[in-house]
Amino acid sequence: MKITIIGGHGKVALILSRLLSERGDSVTSIIRNPDQAPAVAATGAHPLVLDIEGADTPELAEAFSGSDALIWSAGAGGGDPDRTYAVDRDAAIRSINAAEEAGVDRYVMVSFLTADESFLVPLDDPFYPYMAAKITADAHLRSSALKWTILAPGRLTDAEGSGLITPDPDPTADTATSRRNVALAAMACLVDPSSIGTTLGFSDGSIPLSRWIGGLHD
Numbered sequence: 333m334k335i336t337i338i339g340g341h342g343k344v345a346l347i348l349s350r351l352l353s354e355r356g357d358s359v360t361s362i363i364r365n366p367d368q369a370p371a372v373a374a375t376g377a378h379p380l381v382l383d384i385e386g387a388d389t390p391e392l393a394e395a396f397s398g399s400d401a402l403i404w405s406a407g408a409g410g411g412d413p414d415r416t417y418a419v420d421r422d423a424a425i426r427s428i429n430a431a432e433e434a435g436v437d438r439y440v441m442v443s444f445l446t447a448d449e450s451f452l453v454p455l456d457d458p459f460y461p462y463m464a465a466k467i468t469a470d471a472h473l474r475s476s477a478l479k480w481t482i483l484a485p486g487r488l489t490d491a492e493g494s495g496l497i498t499p500d501p502d503p504t505a506d507t508a509t510s511r512r513n514v515a516l517a518a519m520a521c522l523v524d525p526s527s528i529g530t531t532l533g534f535s536d537g538s539i540p541l542s543r544w545i546g547g548l549h550d
Contacts, residue, residue, distance in 0.1 A: 333522060336399040336436075337361045338384060338427055339406025340377065341368040343490070344442060348403065348515035349377035355519070362395065362406075384423045385415070392430035401438035401522050402431050413461040421465035425472045432477060438528075439478045440518050443470050445486045445533050446503050470531075481527045483517050485509035486535035498537025499544055507535040520545050 335352055337345050340361025349359045353376025361377040362384065363369065369379040382395055384406060396402060404427060408419035424441075431439050447466040453459050473480045486507020493512025501507050513536060520541055521527040526548040534544075 333400045334358045334398060335360070335401050335403065335522065336380075336396055337377070337403045337405055339363075339404065340372050340379065341365070342405050342407065344488075344511045344514050344518075345403075345405040346371065346375055347512050348405065348518055350375040351515055351519050353377060360399070384427065385418050387423075387426070389426045389430045389433060392427055393433040396427075396430055396434040396436050399434070399436045401440065402427065402436055403440045403442070403518055403522075405442045405518075408462075410458075410462055416461040417465050419465075420462060421468050424465075424469035428469075428473050428476050428478065437477075437479050438522070439473065439476075439480045440521055441470060441473050441480065441482045442514060442518065443482050443484050443531075445484045445501070445507055445509075445535070447484060451503065474531075479525075479528045481521045481529075482531040483514060483521070484531055484533040485514045485517075486533075488514070489536075491536065493536070495541045496536065496538050497534040497541050497544060499539065500533045501535040501537070509535045513541065516541055517545070 335357050340363045349361050352359045359377035360380050361372045362380050362382050364383045366381045372379040408416045486509040489508050489510050491510040493510030495516050524545050527545050
């Protein structure tokens with residue numbers, strides 16, 4: 333497969349691009365800073381420098397052209413509400429529209445477990461902009477014509493990640509989720525149509541990812 337990762341220098345993306353490259357997929361990783369290119373190339377991916385915050389829909393569609401699938405793993409990193417909305421909401425929405433324009437119908441969004449109106453924090457909470465941005469972007473993806481999957485992991489960690497998960501964990505409990513497990517989930521979704529049209533909430537656990545995803549529509 334020809335796969336484009338948006339946000340290619342993020343921790344999940346770097347793990348994912350290496351896994352995909354080792355599987356034999358052709359990976360293009362979009363990054364904003366050219367200084368990040370060597371780290372991306374070391375995973376086996378081709379680095380493409382493009383500022384998604386400033387790129388319009390046609391520019392993104394051109395970058396996506398020829399891909400079999402897109403994976404959104406970008407983020408503003410918090411701290412600046414305006415930039416959070418610009419990247420996590422507006423750029424994400426443009427990327428969805430651009431995927432449709434480019435004819436790339438498979439789209440995997442990396443979101444988070446409580447990206448839902450029912451968990452939305454008060455407006456004055458520092459986490460509000462990120463939550464609101466992701467909720468809006470996820471909703472736009474669900475309403476699109478794309479073959480979408482939304483990955484909703486719990487609290488991210490740098491634990492090793494064994495491919496074992498707990499589906500739909502209690503958000504009030506320990507939701508630690510290794511970034512490697514998020515990458516493994518994204519990789520599995522790309523080759524298993526059972527995940528299309530689903531939002532997959534999960535944390536680290538004891539159930540094999542492949543068995544869970546493969547049995548989604550049983």
